[in-house]
Amino acid sequence: MKIGVDYYPEHWDINNIKSDINLMRKTGVKLVRLAEFAWCRLEPAEGVYDFKWLDDAIELFGENDIQIVLGTPTCTPPLWLYEKYPYAIQVDKNGNRSFTGIRGHRCFNSPSMRKFTNLIVEKMTKHYANSKVVIGWQIDNELEANNCCCEHCSNKFREWLKNKYGTLETMNKEHGNVVWSGEYTSWEQVKPPLGGSPHLNPSYLLDFDRYAADSTVEYVKFQLEIIRRNCPKHFVTTNTWFPYYIPNFHKTFKELDFVSYDNYPTTKVIDNKDSLHSHAFHCDLMRGIKRQNFWIMEQLSGPLGCWMPMTRTTKPGMIKGYSFQAIAHGADTVVHFRWRNATIGAEMFWHGLIDHSNVPGRRFNEFAELCNDVNKISAELRDSVIKNEVAILYSSEQEYAFKIQPQVQNMYYLEQLQLFHQSLLRLGVGADIIDWSEDLSSYKIVIAPTLYITNETVTKNLYSFVKAGGTLILTNRTGVKYPNNTCVMKPLPGDFAECAGIVVTEYDPLGEDKLTVKSYNNKTYECTQWCDLIEPTTAKVIATYNDDFFKGTAAVTVNNYKSGKVYYLGTVFSRDYYYDLMSQILKDNNIKYYTELEDDIELSVRENDNGKYLFIFNNSNKLKTFKAKSKYRSIINDTVYGQTFELKPYGTDVLKECK
Incomplete structure (x- = not known):
């Protein structure tokens, strides 16, 4: 069980990097994720690779006993690739190619994108295969279902349909294409849902969504094969979330080692009792994908903002409380996004643990407390799992x-x-x-x-x-x-x-x-x-x-x-x-439950050979009282509680029943 941070050495000079790593070690950070957006620095020109800057950073992390997860940088291809190979750019449902200068606008099925994805992933994995510091890989970043409508994806979609139905006659029948004279007479007539009209055939649209999800799965497998071949001792995952084009989570993670999720609970105080705001739901869904524990690869560290107005800041207790909420529901590692606010680029106001002032403050101090608590209980909770009825x-x-x-x-x-x-x-x-x-x-x-x-x-x-x-x-x-x-x-x-x-x-x-x-x-x-x-x-x-x-x-x-x-x-x-x-x-059904649990008190149980551990979280900005069924001892602070005790706003604890 570890606490980590997302870090971008390509954004900082060597003096910043050294002081950051020193502070991470003192704080108790055990892991960092690197390089998922760094393709232009790793391959500044076609066929020209420069890993020295990343090697230097990884060496410093290793000297401070901090492990590394590397991201394959394929979410953000460099501009030279798009200039020379413009068909690597996605085409939207209006038939327009995306503009460069943003992220995630590559086409998974473009031959040129596949070529350079293969090259950069091959180079990186071979280079770091024997690293004593690198322990695993994140494929790409926040992959969505592939809704690209370019020529290559159109061909892939047709092949997907041919494999499913065999003949046009069968597909016409299954889709009910006789409606509005929509029957196809040649495969070349079949295209992605260009125009995005809501009046298109629902059966056809569902098949396109299935194809789009499968296309993402195939892209994950493409990278996975390279990583497995070159780095057989490293784990492989990818980070997911809930975008509009939701991938098929179960297929995407089927061959990966575990699920990773990007977790950004609301910072707004919720007073409406009918609200469905708890991110415990998302964590339980992530654990359910492979029916095993998972990772948080990006965790809330402060107010969010950039392309939208900034949200409220995290209240006292949120950083620690939301991290423990994720752990309570099966997260074995929680990686916070990000170490420090960016001073450059589009995410300058997507806040990290340290503000632009570069002076650690309230949020950072709470994060340090989180690191201390998790490091303290990690060994006792090793291999703990969740069992539900x-x-x-x-x-x-x-x-x-x-x-x-x-x-x-x-x-x-x-x-x-x-x-x-x-x-x-x-x-x-x-x-x-x-x-x-x-x-x-x-x-x-x-x-x-x-x-x-x-x-x-x-x-x-x-x-x-x-x-x-x-x-x-x-x-x-x-x-x-x-x-x-x-x-x-x-x-x-x-x-x-x-x-x-x-x-x-x-x-x-x-x-x-x-x-x-x-x-x-x-x-x-x-x-x-x-x-x-x-x-x-x-x-x-x-x-x-x-x-x-x-x-x-x-x-x-x-x-x-x-x-x-x-x-x-x-x-x-x-x-x-x-x-x-x-x-x-x-x-x-003889399942035990609580009859006097106050609203927003969340409970979860993890268990291992050492016994059962009750995680308790006050997911509100109000003082709450918990009425337990027996006496408990906190494994964080070694306090023994009576059967009734109070929890501060966003307060959390890990309890073991007193014998």
């Missing part, structure tokens, strides 16, 4: 399909998952957010929100889970589409009607309107966005609509199916409903 299913298929055809105003796929995740946080219960096709046998409860796109494998898997005694939670917009993004012609929820014990007779897309629902416990809850009007076949009604022409119609049901249970939620509720429902479901 609840899973939430995630699928990039749903994310893509929801963006292609938004179902109703302000209804977003990820938020449907977050609503359940937030309720579990409030109950002090952990959840794994895993790919929808994963094995479910280790879980008692599986939450599968909005299975809008369905497939036979996932459906069979969920039926098997319920038959074996599991509890499954389904929601509205389930069973709507086949894998080819065409509508299922049967009553909703389609293939899940049998296990859910219901049919949806009609639906009302509420959007921003609000109605109420009366539950079996005689409590009334607010609902919004969507209303499925449910007719039970074998299910029991546990909530009904309280307004509009469908007053009294079932809104939520539960069905006993084989040895398990299936819940179906026909609408989207305010946060309290999920809290009350999940409390009952957890109780029925």
